[in-house]
Each structure stands twice: as structure tokens, then as C-alpha cells.
Amino acid sequence: MNKKAIISFNVMNFIPKIIFLVVVVLSIVFIVKSFVVTDIDIRSAEAYVLINRIIYSPYGIAYYDKSIDRVYPGIIDLANFNTQRLEKAIVPVEHIAAKLSLVNQGKRIFYNEGTYNNLYSMLNVEGGSKEITNELYVLVKDGDKLKSDILHMSVVVK
Amino acid sequence: MNKKAFIAEALVDFYSYIAFILIIIVFFLLFSIQKCSGPSEREIISSFEENNAEIILLNYLRTPILVEGKELNFAELITLISIDKEKYKNIFYQETEKFFRNLDFIKGWQIKIIEEKKPILHVIRGSDCKEYEETMPSSKGTLKVIFYECEKSLGAIGPTSL
Numbered sequence: 001m002n003k004k005a006i007i008s009f010n011v012m013n014f015i016p017k018i019i020f021l022v023v024v025v026l027s028i029v030f031i032v033k034s035f036v037v038t039d040i041d042i043r044s045a046e047a048y049v050l051i052n053r054i055i056y057s058p059y060g061i062a063y064y065d066k067s068i069d070r071v072y073p074g075i076i077d078l079a080n081f082n083t084q085r086l087e088k089a090i091v092p093v094e095h096i097a098a099k100l101s102l103v104n105q106g107k108r109i110f111y112n113e114g115t116y117n118n119l120y121s122m123l124n125v126e127g128g129s130k131e132i133t134n135e136l137y138v139l140v141k142d143g144d145k146l147k148s149d150i151l152h153m154s155v156v157v158k
Numbered sequence: 159m160n161k162k163a164f165i166a167e168a169l170v171d172f173y174s175y176i177a178f179i180l181i182i183i184v185f186f187l188l189f190s191i192q193k194c195s196g197p198s199e200r201e202i203i204s205s206f207e208e209n210n211a212e213i214i215l216l217n218y219l220r221t222p223i224l225v226e227g228k229e230l231n232f233a234e235l236i237t238l239i240s241i242d243k244e245k246y247k248n249i250f251y252q253e254t255e256k257f258f259r260n261l262d263f264i265k266g267w268q269i270k271i272i273e274e275k276k277p278i279l280h281v282i283r284g285s286d287c288k289e290y291e292e293t294m295p296s297s298k299g300t301l302k303v304i305f306y307e308c309e310k311s312l313g314a315i316g317p318t319s320l
Contacts, residue, residue: 035189052209146221
């Protein structure tokens with residue numbers, strides 16, 4: 001065999017080895033990718049953070065005693081239960097909205113109503129929004145009276 | 159290339175395929191063990207559930223009820239129980255049952271009252287529970303009210319009195 005032929009033979013000989021190397025590299029990439037979690041869904045956490053802000057904030061719907069600077073998180077002041085106050089306390093953002101209902105009182109308010117309706121319509125769409133609901137036993141302060149009620153919260157997050 | 163060299167190279171290739179398959183199996187096992195040893199998805203929900211249960215207990219104690227024509231709340235009724243248990247325990251059972259019947263999102267529950275480390279009342283309507291407690295003053299020292307939020311309901315099996 002002349003020198004040129006030897007070189008060609010060696011190159012030809014390397015082709016299966018290169019294919020084998022490609023298979024090895026692709027396998028490693030596939031294995032690593034299939035086990036490493038890259039999707040982080042924090043929508044539930046975001047929703048619960050919003051719920052807590054609504055319940056615990058002195059500027060939210062909770063009863064707030066100015067004289068002792070204390071918030072009563074489980075007591076809802078009926079005078080504070082309105083959309084304007086809620087949206088003033090928590091500046092509306094595009095990707096999260098909520099609907100709050102007092103079941104016994106039959107009252108309903110929204111945080112970010114337009115966004116809520118948009119996101120709610122995209123609930124069952126792939127890549128759409130997610131709804132997180134929460135129910136809480138609350139006391140409603142109507143003047144000097146305390147009344148039992150259930151606060152139903154529906155939060156939708158994009 | 160002579161015949162001997164050709165056979166040797168084929169043998170090396172064969173072992174390299176075996177080695178590759180072994181590496182894949184080892185990788186797979188390593189990642190599987192890692193996946194089983196700890197959750198890849200971590201939930202941040204439990205602390206929010208605790209907040210809910212604490213609010214339920216606080217509101218339970220603040221809830222107004224009618225006792226002998228007077229408007230009291232559960233905290234005041236529990237204080238009365240520590241003074242005269244026989245007189246007030248039935249009202250307590252009835253009102254507590256009524257209270258939790260309205261909360262259909264709670265699967266099961268228990269309420270336990272402890273006075274100076276001694277249990278004086280215990281109503282059991284659930285099992286597999288997490289406990290939350292509040293302490294308040296009484297005529298004999300301190301009263302501890304423990305609310306258990308349970309995973310399983312036991313239904314109405316009658317009050318358990320200590």
C-alpha cells in the first residue's frame with residue numbers, strides 16, 4: 001500500500017469511532033438533561049404571598065386598630081372590604097389577580113378585575129394561567145358587631 | 159494490517175461498547191438514587207396552611223355565642239368551664255359541633271382544653287392531626303386551648319369528656 005492509501009484507510013477507520021463518540025456525547029447530554037429539573041413553578045407560592053398580604057396588611061381588608069397599631073388578621077373590617085382600598089394597598093401587576101368573596105355576606109371584590117377575567121379565561125389552556133383557591137373562617141366586623149363568615153379566595157396567576 | 163492486529167482491534171471495539179453500556183447504567187443508577195433521596199420539587203405550602211389553622215383557632219375563640227341569653231365568645235365560655243365544668247360543658251359541646259359543622263373545608267378536628275397541665279375537656283372528631291395552641295389566663299392559672307386540624311374525619315361519635 002502506498003502512503004496516500006494508508007492515510008485514506010486510517011481516516012476511513014476513524015469514521016465508526018467518531019460515530020461512536022457522537023453517540024456517547026449525545027447519551028450523556030440526554031441523561032443529564034432528563035434528570036436535571038429546570039422548570040420551577042412558583043405560581044402557588046406567589047398566590048399565597050398575595051393572599052397573606054391581603055390578610056395581614058394594615059392597609060388591606062383586615063381590621064386595624066390604629067390606637068394600638070395592631071392588625072387582626074382573621075377579622076375583616078366590612079368598611080375596608082372594597083376593591084379600591086385593596087388596589088391602593090397592593091399596586092396591581094399584570095400577571096396576578098384575585099377574587100375575594102364573603103360567603104354569608106354575599107359580598108365580592110376583585111384585585112385587578114380586568115386581569116382576573118383575562119387570566120380566568122385562560123385557565124385550561126396549555127401554558128395558560130393557574131388558579132389557586134383558599135377558604136378561611138373569618139369574623140366580619142360590621143360596626144361594633146362581629147359576624148361569622150367564610151372568606152373564599154380565588155387567585156389566578158400567569 | 160495483518161490478521162492478528164485486525165482481531166485485536168475488533169476485540170477492543172467490543173469491550174468499548176460494553177464499557178459504554180456499563181457507563182450508561184451507572185449514570186442511570188446514580189441519577190435515580192439522587193432523585194429518590196430528595197424531592198426534586200419542593201412545596202412551599204405548609205407554612206401557609208399553618209397560618210390558616212392559627213387564624214381558625216383565634217377566630218374560634220373570638221366567635222360570639224349565646225350562653226344563658228348572654229352574648230359571650232368561646233374564650234369566655236372556656237373560662238366559665240374552668241370554674242364550673244358540669245354546668246357549661248354541654249353548651250360547649252353543642253356550640254363547638256355547630257361551629258365546625260359550618261366549616262366544610264375542615265376534614266376532621268379535635269379541641270382539647272388543658273388547665274395547669276391537666277386536660278379538662280377533649281372533643282375528638284378526627285385523626286392524623288396537626289396541633290395549634292393558644293394560651294389564656296384563668297382563675298387557677300393558665301388555660302391552654304389546643305386545636306387539632308386533622309386529615310381524617312371520625313364523624314359524630316359523641317363528645318369525649320375527661
